[in-house]
Amino acid sequence: MILALDIGGSFIKAAWSSAPGSLAPLGRVATPSRSLDAFIAALAELAAAAPARPKALAISLTGVVDRDSGRLTCANIPALHQTILAPALEAALGLPALIANDADCFALAEAAEGAGRGRHVVFGVILGSGVGGGLVSGGRLVNSAGGFAGEWGHGAFLPAVAGDPPVLIPAFECGCGREGCLNTVGGARGLEALHRHLHGKEADSHAILSAWEAADVAAGRTVDIYSDLVARLLALAINITGAEIAPVGGGLANSEKLLSNIDRKTKPGVLGVSHRPLVVRAQCGPDAGLIGAAALGWSEGAYERNSAGSVRG
Ligand SMILES: [Zn+2]
Structure with missing residues (x-):
């Protein structure tokens, strides 16, 4: 089960994915754009509102993670700019965090369901x-x-x-x-x-x-x-x-x-x-970020495989 998040400059949209291709909306909250602590707290609240403890967070945002340093360039959310976000989220929430650029999540969404x-x-x-x-x-x-x-x-x-x-x-x-x-x-x-x-x-x-x-x-x-x-x-x-x-x-x-x-x-x-x-x-329309984030979570191994090789949350 994956908590998919589409993080924009104004709002964070959240959805719950219990299997590849399935997505249930969890609503949206304002993006805390000035404080990393407030941002992490908002994500913790969304994770707590999910129907079960997620196995991973999968995030779409406007920004790029530097391959070598892990540092995020995210011009529209100052709180996240130049942070090493995935390890910070993993430490705070105790969950694996996967992050991809919104254009990449768009491509994943179109490949998976578009x-x-x-x-x-x-x-x-x-x-x-x-x-x-x-x-x-x-x-x-x-x-x-x-x-x-x-x-x-x-x-x-x-x-x-x-x-x-x-x-x-x-x-x-x-x-x-x-x-x-x-x-x-x-x-x-x-x-x-x-x-x-x-x-x-x-x-x-x-x-x-x-x-x-x-x-x-x-x-x-x-x-x-x-x-x-x-x-x-x-x-x-x-x-x-x-x-x-x-x-x-x-x-x-x-x-x-x-x-x-x-x-x-x-x-x-x-x-x-x-x-x-x-x-x-x-x-995929306006939900491409969420669909792509969920696809990111499933495609990057934020799941377990049973002995028959099929995916379960
Ligand atoms: Zn250019």
């Missing part, structure tokens, strides 16, 4: 305000020990020219400290930056996509170049990882037309592509 169900290698893609991702192979996170696997949005590798007719793509500064990352053009803020660069006009991502769907020429040019850039690097990521499917979440995934445009442009760059869907809308 669009990637039944596929061996699933590359979960986030097209939100920026670009994120997570990689699952055989039901397990590739970076379950921490680190940045699946972060295809960073690295200075954006093509310098794109579009038909071609236009120079500036190496915009990225939040990671590099220039020319896909993250600078691949999320909603990037779509807006591209539109500003191409047309000198301010518009939010929703307005750009609506105008494109209404056959506006300028928005069409922006979305065409946007889709080319995303598709080029997504095809590369899929070729490197061998992903069989790339479920997409985040705000931009609400546009089915945008996803099918990206899918159409990605497939020619993918080796051995079949006629199966490749770039698809994610299916």
Whole structure:
């Protein structure tokens, strides 16, 4: 039995998983964001409210655990930033604690119960305000020990020219400290930056996509170049990882037309592509963090196996 937690900057959502694929909500509490002691106390209270003593905590949060030091980078919750969280929770609560990035939990959720169900290698893609991702192979996170696997949005590798007719793509500064990352053009803020660069006009991502769907020429040019850039690097990521499917979440995934445009442009760059869907809308919705956290708990061995090899809580 696993206590799954989706920890956001404002709220902690909790759920109880008595077996892989089963999830019962336990409600939510405000995130104590300034004090580690208060944060641990909140988790202890949630664990005490569970119907039985959990065998493990499995946590989704916005942050990355350093593979070598175990230290957490978590910008939106100051109480957790730069802590070595899993051992602190284990010592305080007497339970194993598993922690993964929210994009990684999204990928785990889609692999276990979403669009990637039944596929061996699933590359979960986030097209939100920026670009994120997570990689699952055989039901397990590739970076379950921490680190940045699946972060295809960073690295200075954006093509310098794109579009038909071609236009120079500036190496915009990225939040990671590099220039020319896909993250600078691949999320909603990037779509807006591209539109500003191409047309000198301010518009939010929703307005750009609506105008494109209404056959506006300028928005069409922006979305065409946007889709080319995303598709080029997504095809590369899929070729490197061998992903069989790339479920997409985040705000931009609400546009089915945008996803099918990206899918159409990605497939020619993918080796051995079949006629199966490749770039698809994610299916787990707002509970992906909890579903993924529970999947993290089960996939990383927070359970016992009986002599027949089946899983029991
Ligand atoms: Zn970057």
